[in-house]
Amino acid sequence: MSDRRRWIGERVPRIEDARLLTGRAPFVDDWEPPGTLHVAFVRSNLPHAKILDIDTAAAAAHPGVAAIYTAEDLGALCCPGPVLVPPPPIEGAIFHARTPLPLAREIVRHQGEPLAMIVADSRYIAEDAAALVSVDLDALDAVVDLSTALNEGAPLVHSDLGSNLAAHVRQTKGDYEAAKSAADRVVARRFRYDRGVAAAIENRGVLAEWDARADRLRVWDTTQAPIPIRAAIASTLGLSEAQVRVIAPFIGGGFGPKVMFYAEEILIPWVAMQLGRPVKWIEDRYENFFATTQEREQLHESELALTEDGRILGVRDHFLHDSGAYDPYGLTVPINSQCTLLGPYRIPNYESEFRVVFTNKPMVTPVRGAGRQHGVFVMERLLDIAAKELGLDRLDIRAKNLLDPDEFPHNHEIIYQDSAPLTYDSGNYAPALAEAARLIGYHDFENERRAAAADGKRIGLGIVNYVEGTGIGPYEGARITVEPSGKVRAATGVGTQGQGHFTAFAQVVAEAVGVNPADVRIVTGDTSEFHWGTGTFASRGAVVAGNAFGAAAQAVREKILAHASEALEVSEEDLELVDGTARVRGAPDVSIALGELARRANPLRGAVKPGTEPGLEATSYFGPERGTTANGVHALIVAVDPETAMVDILRYVVVHDCGTVINPMIVEGQIHGGVALGIGNAFYEELTFDEFGGTTNASFMDYLLPTATDVPAIETAHMVTPSPLNPMGTKGVGEAGAIPVAAAFVQAVEDALREVAPTLELVDIPLSPGRLFEALQDAGEEA
């Protein structure tokens, strides 16, 4: 429509940044109602133990302590938490649900599992008292090593199960065995892919206030999913949902673990009701390494069957997935690995089988990327190795196997995390790969390599593909209201964690309603403003909530036009919505402000026509039939010092396709953040455990996050292949940047060292200089 100023696609500066950057954006810990009590938890320092005794007498007598609770004091509250994401209906799948108690009883199954909760006048006093609680634990053998956890005679995390198997899933397409016997070449390798903590700047926190006179509970919570949390609190505490208001204010990063429903989110409100005082718990960084979920290891045994000229005939992948001590998030992470492995490639035969394993380590749930990087790593490594063995160019072997634009929708015949068949909706992969190759200078790289070598430098290039399933259901909603001031209020339940929702959603609304995005006030993360929805996860905000906003904005637009047509006595077709007014095309002086229309749409006296709805307001919901698939290519150049095994990233290129781009700057920001996370995963971050299962690096001194000086400038290019599954054509982008980094990184490092260590094969992530040194030593011995 010609009258619409195009806001979608514009680089609108982030509306929320003024508040964030000047310290005016409130976070949970910024609230402190008078009389607030503070909580510290006594946590197990052993990963696996029998609880013999917890003596709280001395702590209870400590001045300033209001209450202490152990599992025995919780009554009916002390029952296992819910399975948040039931496993998809995959034929023959086995899934043993084991979820944690709010406070451990009888057995502790991972380090940091909470044993007692101390409520005191300040966090200082609560920690003083925590030191006075005497805990008598009888250490049990711990399950630490994933590769041996399923062995006969291994210690058991859940003794009633008889083994540490949490789940077993097998999905197949075609006939891998037949493909293998027809193959000219089969490449088989083992891979290990390990990840770490999400390391949001803001740790978790909960503040609860029970208003006994109003009979209402208010909870401030660092959650990505305020509405499901409200439902859980209400049902657990026996309240009506209308009595519970959950506010997720600004969140200092979520990255996945803040979608979880944690024991603290029920304990803190419960205690606030028990004591009739506001109660606050703010997780500290040390606790975060145990009390917040993380991602960890998978061990893959994988095979790629090909023809002599590099055409993929089939893939077989068997892997073990560490779920930690419990599995409340179902199978999301390993299913993502299983499905994302296929990438942008034509893979006629696929056999994939995984076993999820309980270990005595903190719980594993999705962290940005959510298992997808594991799958991409395996596939891209197999292709690199195959290219070497077959003497093919690594770009050619990839290009040759890409799905063509006319192969969409492409059904992979296996089930995805959203319980729908894994069907790619649209994609245009070859141009993305070609563009990345062009931007990184692939075809001229041998000259660059020689020039660098003349300077005594070893440089290498990496280039990999990935496809990401994004934008899954079930649904989100939005309500848009034009206020008498002419400004627009737009609420959703999706929750936010810093992605730029206040800007991107405002653009969607502004475009339809004919206002400036700065005049659209997005409200999110408050169940009293909008109470239907699921949350921000799985790269779905822009797709699912975005299209709900789009639909609601369209409905409001229609109401505006109807009212304006009546007020100005012209037909709707002759009207345009511009700069907060409805005006007559070609006669801009004949106009009426949206605020005035809003007033007229809500008369305070007189009669209205039967069936009239008040106000310029509309509520819409959007639920896609299944997720949409985004894709991209990452390419980088590294310099490696073979003597010290130190690696520098010299350039980084991302070509990305997330369909319709609402705001390129925000998309780029998401990619930059994701790449930083991916670089951390590839080269810096690693959770280390001792042989007894204790974490040995639970602080940022030894758990290394990449800092600004470790992340290179990232060059991005956008391709646009709209999704047919939603009206705006958007696909998700939130996790994209993090997914293929490790695969690209090791390829580049190998490439840089190809003369020094021709047999070097990097099959373990994270790499570190120390591990690269060892791999070089091994390769040297082999050669």
Added chain:
Amino acid sequence: MKPARFDYVAPTNLDDALSALAAGGGEARALAGGQSLVPMLNFRLGGPATLVDLNAVDELAFVEPTEEGGLRLGAMARQQTLEHDPLVRIRAPLLAEAAPWIAHAQIRSRGTIGGSLAHADPAAELPALLMVLGAQARVARAARGSESGARIERASSLCDLYLGPFFTSLEADEILTEVEIPGLRVGEGTAFAELARRRGDYAIVGVAVRVRLGADGLCEDAAISLINAGPTPCLAEDAAAALLGEVPTPAAIANAAEIASLQCSPAADMHGSVAYRRHLVRVLTNRVLLRARGRARERVV
């Protein structure tokens, strides 16, 4: 991660600080830049009953030239002065070269020279740097019981200061007040290198060296000190000795680096195995000796 209760005093001169420490009877600790001590308090690792804050003791915050061409550095001089003070650049270029590798700018603006030396982290740069320069530390305490005078002072070589990881010969009532560094001599060159996971991290391994060449090109003096290659900062004495009286050819330097690598005793941690650290000691010693040799040659008259 909240500290346990402690008392706090902020004396304004050294004698008051010394008596406050003495009054603590082993339970008081000096607070300098707080960049290591405060995190330890937050982790409740050995919480002292009293903190004696040295930040108002101005007499400890100085950088002064000595008549012999060297420098005196007060314990409360901030690490950032090593980076920015022109006097340090001229008289102790090694310190200026290495200072940017000590933590981050923000931390160097609070962290002190005395704090780093007293903290005795085997991965810290300053102890090793000062060792290779042949610095002497001065230590003071309040007179005990029958001792006469208000203050007892002693000197200690840097090597004598270090007994183990995070463990020095400083007594609970002692304050390290300053270090004195001899001036750079004719024909003397220094150099430093370290490898850290990220800019600002403690070293995986670091090496600092000083060599002096005679007019004949022979090595008259050499010192090599290693960072994070043993339980304490230490001098690789045999490696340095191998250079004495020799022309420091690439082969002689490689030999010294090999000795340093064989004789050091690094520990393994998540950032590197023993083998990796030994290997890095060899690579870095080789590199910095070559660099120091070049600088020494420029200063031979």
